[in-house]
Amino acid sequence: xxxxxxxxxxxxxxxxxxxxxxxxxxxTRKELYNAVSKAVMQGAYADWSKTSAGxxxxxxxxxxxxxxGRAIFNNLMNLGxxxxxxxxxxxxxxxLNAFEEVEDAALGNGGLGRLxxxxxxxxxxxxxxxxxxxxxxxxxxxxxTFVDGYQHEEGDDWLRWGDPWSVRxxxxxxxxxxxxxxxxxVPYDTPIFGYRNGVVNTLRLWSSEPVQPFDFSAxxxxxxxxxxxxxxxxxxxxxxxxxxxxxxxxxxxxxxxxYFMVSASLQDIVRKQxxxxxxxxxxxxxxCFQLNDTHPVIAIPELLRILQQEGCTFEEAFGVCSRVFxxxxxxxxxxxxxxxxxxxxxxxxxxxxxxxxxxxxxxxxEGLDGSKFxxxxxxxxxxxxxxxxxxxxxxxxAEIHTNILKTETFRDWYELYPEKFVNITNGIxxxxxxxxxxxxxxxxxxxxxxxxxxxxxxxxxxxxxxIADMLPSFQVIKAENKRKLAAxxxxxxxxxxxxxxxxxxxxxxxxxYKRQMLNALSILYFYYGIKDGSITDFxxxxxxxxxxxxxxxxxxxxxxxxINEIAKLVNSDEEVAPYLRVVFVQxxxxxxxxxxxxxxDVSEQISMAGMEASGTSNMKFMLxxxxxxxxxxxxxxxxxxxxxxxxxYIFGATVDEVATIKRFYWPxxxxxxxxxxxxxxxxxxxGTFSDEAGSLKKLHESLTAGHTPDRYLVLLDxxxxxxxxxxxxxxxxxEEFWTKCLLNTSAAGKFSADRAVSEYAKLxxxxx
Ligand code: 26Q
Numbered sequence: 001x002x003x004x005x006x007x008x009x010x011x012x013x014x015x016x017x018x019x020x021x022x023x024x025x026x027x028t029r030k031e032l033y034n035a036v037s038k039a040v041m042q043g044a045y046a047d048w049s050k051t052s053a054g055x056x057x058x059x060x061x062x063x064x065x066x067x068x069g070r071a072i073f074n075n076l077m078n079l080g081x082x083x084x085x086x087x088x089x090x091x092x093x094x095x096l097n098a099f100e101e102v103e104d105a106a107l108g109n110g111g112l113g114r115l116x117x118x119x120x121x122x123x124x125x126x127x128x129x130x131x132x133x134x135x136x137x138x139x140x141x142x143x144x145t146f147v148d149g150y151q152h153e154e155g156d157d158w159l160r161w162g163d164p165w166s167v168r169x170x171x172x173x174x175x176x177x178x179x180x181x182x183x184x185x186v187p188y189d190t191p192i193f194g195y196r197n198g199v200v201n202t203l204r205l206w207s208s209e210p211v212q213p214f215d216f217s218a219x220x221x222x223x224x225x226x227x228x229x230x231x232x233x234x235x236x237x238x239x240x241x242x243x244x245x246x247x248x249x250x251x252x253x254x255x256x257x258x259y260f261m262v263s264a265s266l267q268d269i270v271r272k273q274x275x276x277x278x279x280x281x282x283x284x285x286x287x288c289f290q291l292n293d294t295h296p297v298i299a300i301p302e303l304l305r306i307l308q309q310e311g312c313t314f315e316e317a318f319g320v321c322s323r324v325f326x327x328x329x330x331x332x333x334x335x336x337x338x339x340x341x342x343x344x345x346x347x348x349x350x351x352x353x354x355x356x357x358x359x360x361x362x363x364x365x366e367g368l369d370g371s372k373f374x375x376x377x378x379x380x381x382x383x384x385x386x387x388x389x390x391x392x393x394x395x396x397x398a399e400i401h402t403n404i405l406k407t408e409t410f411r412d413w414y415e416l417y418p419e420k421f422v423n424i425t426n427g428i429x430x431x432x433x434x435x436x437x438x439x440x441x442x443x444x445x446x447x448x449x450x451x452x453x454x455x456x457x458x459x460x461x462x463x464x465x466x467i468a469d470m471l472p473s474f475q476v477i478k479a480e481n482k483r484k485l486a487a488x489x490x491x492x493x494x495x496x497x498x499x500x501x502x503x504x505x506x507x508x509x510x511x512x513y514k515r516q517m518l519n520a521l522s523i524l525y526f527y528y529g530i531k532d533g534s535i536t537d538f539x540x541x542x543x544x545x546x547x548x549x550x551x552x553x554x555x556x557x558x559x560x561x562x563i564n565e566i567a568k569l570v571n572s573d574e575e576v577a578p579y580l581r582v583v584f585v586q587x588x589x590x591x592x593x594x595x596x597x598x599x600x601d602v603s604e605q606i607s608m609a610g611m612e613a614s615g616t617s618n619m620k621f622m623l624x625x626x627x628x629x630x631x632x633x634x635x636x637x638x639x640x641x642x643x644x645x646x647x648x649y650i651f652g653a654t655v656d657e658v659a660t661i662k663r664f665y666w667p668x669x670x671x672x673x674x675x676x677x678x679x680x681x682x683x684x685x686x687g688t689f690s691d692e693a694g695s696l697k698k699l700h701e702s703l704t705a706g707h708t709p710d711r712y713l714v715l716l717d718x719x720x721x722x723x724x725x726x727x728x729x730x731x732x733x734x735e736e737f738w739t740k741c742l743l744n745t746s747a748a749g750k751f752s753a754d755r756a757v758s759e760y761a762k763l764x765x766x767x768x
Contacts, residue, residue, distance in 0.1 A: 001040075001043050001044055001047070001079045001080065001081060001198075003043075003081045003084040003085075005084065005087070005088045005091070008039060008043075008084075008085070008088050009024070009088055009091075009092060011039040011042065011043070012024065012032075012035045012036055012039045015034075015035040015038050015039060016031060016032070016035045019031075019034065019035065019038075020034075020035075024092050024094070025092075025093075029098055029099075029101065030102075030161045032094060033072070033099050033102055033164070034161065034162060034164045035164075036072070036085065036089070036099075037071075037072060037075075037164035037165055038164045040075060040076065040079065040081075040085075041164065041165065041167075041191065044079060044191060044193065044200060047198050047199070047200045048191050048200040048202075050200075051129075051199055051200045051201060052131075052200070052201075052202055056129055056767070056768070057129070057285060057286055057287065057288070057765075057766070057767050058129040058130070058131060058286070058287060058767065059128075059129065059130045059131070059287070059288050059289070059290060059760075059761075059765040059767055060130075060131055060132075060133050060265060060269070060287060060288070060289045060290070061116060061119065061120065061130055061131065061132045061133065061289075061290045061292060062133050062134070062261070062262060062265065062289050062290065062291050062292060062296035062299055063112075063113070063116045063132065063133070063134050063292035063293075063295070063296065064134060064135060064241075064257065064258065064261065064292070064293075064295035064296060065107060065108030065109060065112055065113030065116060065134065065241070065292070065295075066105075066107050066108055066113055066116045066117055066120070066132055066134050066203060066205070067105075067106060067107065067108025067109070067110070067113030067114040067116070067117050067141075067590060068104075068105040068107065068108075068117045068190075068203075068590075069104045069105065069106075069114075069117065069432070069589070069590030069591055069594075070099075070102055070103075070104050070105070070590070070591050071105065071165045071190075072099050072102065073099070073436060074121070074431070074432055074436060075165070075191075075193050077195075077431065077435065077436055078121075078124075078125070078193040078194060078195045078196065078431065079193055079196070080196045100591075103156075103158055104140075104158075104589045104590050104591050105140065105158060105163070106140035106141040106156055106158065106241075106589055106590070107134070107135070107136075107137050107140045107141075107205070107241055108140075108141065108241070109141060109241070109243065109244065109245040109509065109548075110245045110508065110509040111245075111330070111508075111509075111614070111615070111616050111617075112245075112292060112293060112330050114590065114616065115292075115330075115397075115426055115616060115753075116132060116134075116292055118427065118428050118429040118432070118616075118753040119753055119756065119757050119760075120132050120192045120201065120203060121192060121195075121429045121431065121432065121753070122427070122429050122752070122753035122754045122756070122757045123192075123201060123757045123761075124192045124193060124194035124195075124197075124199050124200065124201045125194040125195040125197065125199070125429075125431070125455060125754065126194075126455075126754055126757060126758060126761075127194060127197060127199050128757060128758075128761050128767060128768070129201065129767055130201055130757065130761075130765075130767075131201055131202045131203070131204060132192070132202070132203040132204065132205075133204050133205075133206075133261065133262075133265040134203070134204075134205050134206070134261055135205060135206055135238055135241075135257055135260070135261045136166075136188050136205035136206060136207040136238060137238055137239070137240055137241045138159065138238055138239050138240065139155045139156050139157060139158070139239060139240040139241065140156040140158050140241055141156060141241055141243055141548065141589075142154060142155065142156055142243055142548070142551065143155070143156050143587050144548050144586055144587045144588070145586050145587065146560070146564060146584070146586055149560070149561045149564030149565055149568070150557065150560070150561050150564075151548070151549055151551075151557050151560050151561075153243075153551050155240075163188075163190075165190050165191070166188040166189060166190045166205070167188065167189050168186060168187075168188050169186075169187045169188070169189055169204075170186065172186075172187050172268055173185060173186045173187070174263075174264050174267040174268055174271070175211060176208075176259070176260050176263045176264055176267075177263075178256065178259070178348055178349060179347060179348055179349065179350055180348075181230055181233055181234065182211050183208045183209065183210065183211060183233075183234040183237060183260065184208070184209045184210065184211050184234070185206045185207070185208060185209075185260060185263075185264035186206065186207050186208075186209055187204045187205065187206055187207075187264070187268070188204070188205050188206075188207060189202050189203070189204050190202070190203040190204075190205070191203075195431055195454065195455060204265070204268075206238070206260065206261050206264045206265070207238055208234055208235060208236075208237040208238045208260060209234060209235065210230070210231035210234040210235065211234070212231070214231075236253070237253070237256050237257055237260050238257070238260070242254050242257075243548070243550050243551055244550045244552075244553075245509040245511065245550060246331050246333050246335070246336045246509070246511055246513075247333070247335045247336055247550060247553065248335060248336055248337070248338050248339070249552070250339075250340065250341070250344075252344060252348065255298075255340060255344065255345070255348060256348065258295055258296060258298050259298050259302065259348075259349060259352070261296065262296050262298055262299035262302055263302050265299070266299060266302055266303050266306055267306065269287060270283075270306055270307075270310070273286065273287075274310075280307055280310055280312065280320070281312065281316055281319075281320060283320050283323075283324055284320060284323035284324045287324055288323075288324045288325075288326065288392075288764075288765050288766070288767070289324055289325050289326070290326050290327075290328060290760070290764070290765070291325060291326065291327045291328065291387060291391070292328055292330075293328060293329065293330045293331070294327075294337065294338040294383035294384050294387060295338070297327070297338070297383040297384075297386055297387045298349075298352065298383070299325070300321055300325055300355075300359075300386060300387065300390050300391075301352045301353075301355035301356045301358075301359070301386075302352055302355075303317070303320070303321050303324070303325075304317045304318065304321055304355040304358065304359075305351050305352055305354075305355050307320060307321075314358055314362075318358075318359075318362065318390070321390050322390055322391070322392060323392055324392075325387070325390055325391045325392065326391050326392055326393040326394070326395070326764050326765070327384075327387035327388065327391040327393070327394050327395070328394075328395050328396075328397065328424075329384065329394065329395070329396055329397075329401075329405060329409075329410075329613075330397055330613050330614075331613050332401070332404055332405070332408070332409050332610070332611070332613065333513070333611070337382075337383075337384050338383040338384065339380045339381065339382055339383065340380070340381045340383065341379065341380060341381075342376055342379045342380060342381055343379065345381055356375060356376065356381055356386065357376065359375050359386060359389060359390065360374065360375045360376045363375060363389055368416070369412075372412040373385070373389075373412065373413070373416065375389060384410075385413070388410060388413045388417070388420070389413075391420070392420070392764070393420055393421075393422055393763070393764045394410070394413075394420050394421050394422070395421070395422045395423060395424045395764070396421075396423055396424075396613065397423075397424065397425065397426045397613050397614040397635075398423070398425050398426060398613060398614035398615075398634050398635045398637070398638060399423055399425060399637065399638060400610075400632075400633065400634065400637050400655065401423075401613040401614055401634060402421065402422070402423035404610060404655070405421065406421055422763055422764065424756055424759050424760055424763070424764075425614065425635060425638055425750070425751075425756065426614040426615075426616050426619070426635060426751075426753075426756060427616075427619065427750075427751050427752050427753035427754070427755055427756035427757075428616055428619045428620055428623070428751060428752070428753050429752070429753045429754070430453070430454065430457050430460075430623065430752055430753075430754075431454065432594070433594075433597065433619075433620045433623055433624070434623050434624060435454060436594070437594035437595070437597060437598050437624075438477075438481065438597075438598035438624055440477045440480065440481075441474070441477050441478075441481075441598065441624065441625065444470060444473050444474065444477065445460065445463055445745075448462075448463050448466040448469070448470065449462040449463055449466070455754065456754070457748065457749045457751075457752035457754060457755070458749035458750075458752075458755075459749070460745065460746055460748060460749050461746050461747065461749055462746075463742065463745065463746045464743070464746045467739055467742045467743065467746070468739075470742060471735065471738050471739065471742070474625060474738065474741070474742060475738060478598075478599070478601075478625070478741075479499065481598040481599040482499050482503055482599045483499050484595065484599070485503070485595050485596060485599035486498075486499055488595055489544075489583060489585060492585070492586065493583055493584075493585055493586060495567070495571060495581065495583040496581075497542045497544075497581050497583065498540065498542075498581070500540060501540045501541055501542040501581060502539055502540065502541040502542065502601045502602065502729060502732050503542055503544060503599055503600050503601045503602070504541050504542065504543050504544065504600075504601065504602040504604065504629075504729075505544045505545075505546075505596055505600040505601075505602060505603060505604060505621070505626075506519050506543075506544070506545055506546075506547075506604035506606070507544070507545070507546035507547065507588055507592075507593060507596055507617060508546075508547060508615075508617055509547055509548060509549075510547035510548060510549040510550075510553070510556040510557075510559060510560060511553075511556060512555055512556070512559075512702075512711065512712050513607055513608055513611040513612070513712050514606070514607050514611075514612065515606050515607055515608060515712055515714055515717075516545065516547065516559050516563065517559055517562075517699075517703075517714050518606050518714045518717060518718065518721055519543065519545070519604055519606065520559070520562055520563050520566055521677065521680045521681065521714070521718060522718070522721060522722050522725055523543050523566055523570065523580070523582060524566060524679070524680035524683060525676050525677065525679075525680050525722055526538060526541075526579075526580065527566075527569070527570055527573075527576060527580060528676065528679055528680070529676065530575075530576050530579055530580070531573075531575060531576065534676075538579045538580075538729075539579075539729045539730060539732055539733075540578060540579050540580075541579070541580060541581075541729055542580075542581040542582070542583065543580075543581070543582045543583075544583055544585065544596065544600075545563055545582075545583070545584040545585070546584070546585045546588030546592060546593075546596065547560070547584075547588055548587075548588060554695070554698070555698070555699065555702055557695070558695035558696060558698060558699045559699065560584065561695055561696065562684065562689070562696055562699060563582070563584050564584055565688075565689035565690070565696070566582055566683075566689075567582035567583060567584060569688070569689070570582045571583075593617070593620070597617070597620045597621055597624050597626075598624050600621055600624070600626045601626065601627075601732060602626065602627065602629050602728060602729075603617070603618060603621030603622070603626045603627065603628045603629065603630070604629050604630070605617075605618040605628050605629070605630035605631070605633070605634075605636050606629065606630055606631055606652070606717075606721065607631060607633045607634065607712075608631070608633070608652075608653075608658060608712040608713050608717075609631050609632050609633045609652065609653055609654050609655045609657075609658050610633065610655040610658055610659075611633065611712070612633045612634035612636075613634055614634045614635045615633075615634040615635050615636065616635070618630065618634070618635055618636055618639060619635060619639070619748065619751035622639055622643070622744045622745070622747075622748045622751065623744075623745060623748040623751065624745070625741040625742055625744060625745045626741060626744065627647065627648055627649060627728065627737075627740050627741060627744060628648045628649065628650075628744075629648075629649045629651075629724065629725060629728055630648065630649070630650060630651075631650070631651065631652040631653075631717070632650060632652070632654050632655070633655075635751070636648075636650075638750065638751075639744075639747075639751075642747040642748070642749075642750050642751075643743055643744050643747035643748075644743070644747075647740045647743045647744060647747075648744075649724045649725070649727065649728040650724070651717065651720040651721050651723070651724040651725075652716075652717040652720055652721060653713060653716060653717060658713065661713070661716060662713075665710070665713070665716065667703065667704060667709050667710040667715040667716070668704065668709075670715045670716060670718070671704070671715060674718070674719060677715065677718055677719070681700060681703065681704070683696075684696040684697065684699055684700035685697055685700050703715060
């Protein structure tokens with residue numbers, strides 16, 4: 001996009017006048033943000049219509065979540081006009097950085113949703129024809145605050161001021177039919193700008209509306225108000241993102257959401273194919289679809305239904321589906337694998353259910369062992385099995401995860417269809433996660449090796465011979481990033497973190513398997529150790545947490561309360577003040593992550609081995625020059641391979657050890673042998689912390705009592721964790737330590753989302 005300052009400011013002025021009857025000198029921040037964004041959109045429109053014009057095979061990324069974060073800075077950077085716009089605004093006395101207060105688009109929970117966002121950006125930057133399809137939730141992920149240490153949730157009213165980055169495409173609206181209700185699906189398109197290559201792909205999010213905008217029969221006193229109710233139900237479908245991560249909640253409205261987005265997307269695409277006079281049986285020469293976990297898997301029976309409605313036989317339609325659909329699994333947690341009550345689907349979507357039955361029958365007709373291979377069993381539909389049976393390719397998201405899928409979770413299916421299973425290790429976009437969030441570090445790298453790494457992250461290994469040179473500047477940059485983060489935390493959380501402290505960070509969704517508890521207990525261990533003199537010369541460390549808990553996840557919320565209580569205890573104790581600080585930041589989101597990732601000294605990736613499919617924050621920290629304190633889980637394993645295990649801090653039971661230990665695990669023995677651990681645990685029940693609600697007591701029980709105490713082996717790994725953590729903290733600040741940091745950056749090439757989408761394109765999508 002070429003940039004002309006005068007023209008740009010004139011455009012902004014025109015939009016301000018038209019939309020808000022105001023001008024550049026009087027506009028509020030929100031008005032100015034909307035006008036600047038719209039001016040950019042209009043400027044890029046020609047490229048957008050050019051790219052989406054078609055002509056080559058495209059992939060649709062079907063996902064219930066797209067965690068895009070803030071659009072403006074990324075878009076301006078990718079269009080190559082960040083400095084120009086900043087300058088133009090400065091020339092009229094306005095500050096681009098004021099847009100830092102613009103809220104994130106938080107239409108996702110965590111890793112899976114952010115991965116979708118990174119892949120869209122990377123695909124556009126690689127010139128790959130990938131478009132996102134999802135739901136335009138009226139409310140995104142809840143906003144989190146803490147009240148007396150407890151999480152409180154508020155609605156995320158992200159559309160209050162409109163969304164200047166999307167356009168409503170009325171002409172592509174379709175009708176989605178449920179047994180009890182028909183709704184209109186209207187798409188809103190958001191441009192996805194490639195990094196300085198003129199490519200613009202599309203994120204298409206569907207919004208639900210009543211088929212009949214207003215029904216005057218409501219005024220007919222002879223009739224009931226059933227239509228009015230129906231209109232209300234129609235808008236409700238897109239009301240809110242379900243705030244769950246790695247757990248499934250079997251709510252009918254969630255099923256409606258899933259069907260709504262895939263039905264709308266497929267109807268839209270089939271209609272266009274027909275209008276272009278294409279043979280629907282050859283749909284796979286123009287399209288393929290990636291199913292982001294099981295959430296959009298109902299697309300399979302929906303396409304079967306549509307194709308038969310268009311005159312295909314079941315077998316023909318099945319053939320098309322087996323060529324266009326692919327499935328990514330993001331979790332081995334049993335509670336996240338979607339299962340739906342057959343009756344629920346049959347009631348809500350009878351024609352779709354019929355197709356699922358068709359798949360089950362087809363599978364039975366193949367003479368497969370029904371105890372191993374089923375889609376419907378005992379009145380339950382297993383969405384992952386449906387996906388694996390039909391899809392062309394099934395992939396896990398890190399080597400270790402794909403191996404677990406092959407040997408455990410989906411072992412029987414893997415033995416049946418070995419050629420279907422592939423691994424594509426996750427990746428992150430280096431534009432948002434280094435160029436944008438850590439510009440000074442990016443410039444330091446540019447100075448040494450040029451800018452090729454911006455679009456080919458493997459190049460970053462070339463900094464290796466320059467590491468010694470880079471150390472002083474790197475330390476200055478990190479210190480500056482830490483200062484900025486500390487100031488932000490001071491302002492937003494009211495906690496002071498001295499800048500000479502080590503910043504030890506764990507940010508991710510709150511889940512028992514991610515073991516924030518392990519981190520929390522280690523802090524208590526250090527705290528009491530410093531107080532009783534058994535730990536001396538402790539390196540001053542700030543433990544920084546960020547995490548949202550699913551509102552219905554009792555234990556996760558209890559862990560937040562526990563950590564907030566620890567923070568209160570530690571931060572108000574003058575004796576330990578020179579050594580310890582604890583802060584749990586509120587409302588952790590993409591924009592907070594951008595500030596935190598560039599300022600961290602330690603990246604905590606401490607899940608129980610075998611539980612974290614991949615993790616992606618581990619990659620973000622690594623790229624920004626942070627060592628990993630972690631278990632051999634998810635992508636940590638590959639991080640060790642790339643950077644050398646000697647440059648990370650690894651502890652704990654491995655997947656194989658976990659499997660054997662779990663069979664005879666008895667945590668009380670461990671507690672008995674470790675008085676310091678016992679003291680840390682006792683704080684949950686001995687009155688150290690206020691616990692009127694009894695949640696800390698329940699936490700204590702989850703670790704020590706019941707049928708399966710300590711399911712995630714927190715106590716088993718505790719001693720090793722503390723040992724390695726102390727070793728890390730004591731290494732901090734040495735030349736050797738800083739060298740490790742930069743070796744991590746230099747080895748992060750593999751974890752580019754550019755590499756990941758290229759693999760998808762080549763191995764799965766067959767697009768260029
Ligand atoms: C399912 C049904 C009903 C309601 C909610 C859900 C639901 C929603 C979100 C289930 C799971 C999720 C999210 C899962 C997720 O984010 N998984 C993470 O995916 C990342 C990207 O691959 C991995 O890096 C992480 O390891 C994995 O935890």
